[in-house]
Amino acid sequence: MTDAYEKLEKSRKRITESIAQNIHLYGLPPSAGRQFGMMFFENRPLTLDDMSAELGMSKTSMSTSIRSLSEAKLVDRVWERGVRKDLYEVKDDWYQIFVDMFTVKWRRAVSLHTAAIRKSLAELKELKKADDITDELLALIETDIEKLLYIREYYDWLDRLIDAFEDQKIFDLVPRLEDEA
Template sequence: MMGSSEKIEQARQDYIESLAETMEMYGLSPSMGRLFGIMFFHDEPMTLDEMRGLTGMSKTSMSTGVRALSRLKLVHKKWQKGVRKDLYEAEHDQFRSFVDFFSQLWEKEIELNQKTLKKAEKNLTNLLNDPELTPDEKEQVESDLSKLEQAQLYYTWLEKLAHSFESGEIFKHVPIPNQKE
C-alpha cells in the first residue's frame, strides 16, 4: 500500500508526464516538458546541478533545455544572495506562459509569412503585365493573387489576436478564473 508521500509523488509524476506530452504537441521535446514539470513542483529556485540530479539528464541537455525554456519564458533566472551558481525557477502563472508562448509563435509566423506573401504578391502582379502570359496563366495568376489576399486577411487578424493577448484585452472576453494567492 502506498503512503501519503508516495501518493503525492505519483500525482506529481502523472502531471509531469502530461506536461511532457503537451509540450511535445507544441514542438518541444518531452525532456523539456519533464524538466519544466520538475521545476514547477519545486518550491525553491534550482541550479543546473540540482535539476540534473532530479532528471538524470546530461549537463549539456540540461543547459540546452533551460535556455530553450527561458526563451519561451517558461523558466526564469533568479538571483539569491550568497549563491554563486545560476538559479532557475519555473513560471507558475500558466496564463502568462500561454500568452507569452503563443504570442512569440504568432509573431514569428506573421513576420515570416507576411514578408514572403508580399514578395509573392509583387512577383505575381508584375507577371500580369507579361505579354507572353497565356489566358490560362493569367487566370492562374489572378486566382493566386486572390488566395494571397485571403492569406493577408488571416495575418491581419492574427496580428490583432496576438496584440489582444499581449495587451491583456483577450481577458476581457475570456476572463481568467479567480486564482488562489
C-alpha cells in the same frame, strides 16, 4: 516513506509526465518537460546540480534543457544572496507563459507569410502587364491574386489576434477563472 507521501509523489509524477508529453507544443523535448515538471513542484529555486540529482540526468543535459526552457520563457534565472551558482525557477503565471509562446511563434509566422504574399502579389501584378500573356495565363494569375488577397486578410486578422494577446485584451473575451470570481 509514508503511504501519504507516496501518493503525493505519484500525483506529482503523473502531472510531470503529462507536462513531458505536451511540452512539444512549446517546441521542447520530453526531457525538458520532466525538468519543468520537477521544478514546478519545488518551492524554491534550483541549481543545475539540484536538478541533475533529482532527475538522474547529466548536468550538461540539464543545462541544455534549462536554456531551452528559458528561451521558451517557461523559467527564469533568479538571484539569491550567498549562492554563487545559477538558480532557476518556473514562471508562476501560466497564462503569460502561453501568451509569450503564442505571440512569439505566431508573430514570426505572420511576418514570414505576409512578406511572401507581398512579394508574390507584386510579381503577379507585374506578370499581368507582360506582352505575351495569354487569356488562360491571365485567368490563372487573377485566381492566384484573389487567393493571396484572401490569405492576406487572414494574416491581418491573425496579426490583430496576436495584438489582443500581447495587450491582454484576450482576457476580456476569455477571462481567467480567477478574474471571474
